[in-house]
Amino acid sequence: MTDRRTLLAEVPTGIWLSNTSVPAKSGKTFPVIDPATGDVLVEVADGGVDDAMAAVAEAAEAGPKWAATPARERAEILRAAFEEVQRRSDDFALLMTLEMGKILPESVGEVNYGAEFLRWFSEEAVRVGGRTTTAPAGNGEILVIKQPIGPSYAITPWNFPLAMGTRKIGPALAAGCPMIVKPAEDTPLTMLLLAKVFADVGLPPGVLTVVPTGTGSAAQSAAVMADRRVRKVSFTGSTGVGSLLIKQSADQVLSTSMELGGNAPFIVFDDADLDKAIEGAMAAKMRNGGEACTAANRFFVQNGIRPAFTAALTERLSTMTVGPGYDDTSELGPLINAKQLDRVAGLVDEAIEAGATVQTGGTRLDGPGFFYPPTLLTDVPAHCRIRDEEIFGPVVVIVGFDTEDEAVAAANDTDYGLASYFYTNDLNRTKRVAARLEYGMVGVNRGVISDPAAPFGGVKHSGLGVEGGVTGIEEYLDTKYIALTPHTD
Known part of the structure; x- marks a missing residue:
């Protein structure tokens, strides 16, 4: 080199x-x-x-x-x-x-x-x-x-x-x-x-x-x-x-x-393999520090598996090493600039003020550089911008659901339609949900879907x-x- x-x-x-x-x-x-x-x-x-x-x-x-x-x-x-x-x-x-x-x-x-x-x-x-x-x-x-x-x-x-x-x-x-x-x-x-x-x-x-x-x-x-x-x-x-x-x-x-832009949902059904779903979540959310149009933005987790999924993902995020990308020990680098750092921190602060619970992270790191820690929020009120806007940062927002119809409706409740992800071991559900998701790309039991040999594009906005x-x-x-x-x- x-x-x-x-x-x-x-x-x-x-x-x-x-x-x-x-x-x-x-x-x-x-x-x-x-x-x-x-x-x-x-x-x-x-x-x-x-x-x-x-x-x-x-x-x-x-x-x-x-x-x-x-x-x-x-x-x-x-x-x-x-x-x-x-x-x-x-x-x-x-x-x-x-x-x-x-x-x-x-x-x-x-x-x-x-x-x-x-x-x-x-x-x-x-x-x-x-x-x-x-x-x-x-x-x-x-x-x-x-x-x-x-x-x-x-x-x-x-x-x-x-x-x-x-x-x-x-x-x-x-x-x-x-x-x-x-x-x-x-x-x-x-x-x-x-x-x-x-x-x-x-x-x-x-x-x-x-x-x-x-x-x-x-x-x-x-x-x-x-x-x-x-x-x-x-x-x-x-x-x-x-x-x-x-x-x-x-x-x-x-x-x-x-x-x-994107506002990718990441849906985890109760029958999903928990370990694989956690690995997929880390890839879909934390790759590129969350600064990707395909990054998972809204995590919908069925209530039967939600406590275990939240605990496991919190543990993974809380142990990540944050530092310059060229340091061998770093697992998460900085955000691109001060403006993006302010935006991500502002979205998180607004959610906390509205009643969200911080499972890990949630406070910007001291400089120099534009670093923000891996963050996981639960209990985020529906009206918060962080649930509706593309975050473009290392922040996870988890929302529970009970039924498949509820999850699909919540995932489609956005003007955006680029990437989407869901985890299940039910083949019939795989076919149903993939067909119903209003997105140009759907990842099934995988957190990285981009491939030069595959079409890349979205629908709606x-x-x-x-x-x-x-x-x-x-x-x-x-x-x-x-x-x-x-x-x-």
């Missing part, structure tokens, strides 16, 4: 244009903070509208040639990028831990997960198909082909700095679309290093550009989406921002993929479109119908 100082010196910190790191046209920079200490890691170019327009121009120029590049060549570049990311797994993992805070083992897990999208879509690049059929009326042939949608704009979040990028870049490049990426302000370094990796393995200039920004995110996105040369926007983040982007996309009738799986590349392809005349002798 490269040491921290050497790694940070190697990572590009400018706007990534023409496979080169260049300063922002304004000359401005913004700091990237280590959430474990609050210290500045590096200063990164603060891209503005002019920088974004330069990226659009490059993408528009590179697009036709990249679309015409044989699928096998595009696939080989994606495969080479996959292999290089894997070769530098330790570097990517350390970089993510430095700028985002998650513990190193989880960062290594994200490298493996994120890199897999590059390999998966390298294989899908050569499988884009079409069809030819005889018109039912016998008056010709129907030819259907798939073509790249065109220059695409990706806005990626801070919680999975690599995987949320590769999940968009992989299918775009495989389909033949150039991609402009705006990484999150808190975590631009991982994406900039990935762009350098792509350049190193032979991706032509202009096919992938990266425009970090610390102050002008809204203006940059509005300008890019207003440009007629851009044909696609893909966003992962909050429902509020996603809704605004959908409205902005309407003027140019852009294709949109929106992976938005959790988004539009699907990423990953065999359908992921379709988001970057247009369907064209060609009417052919009948064959004549």
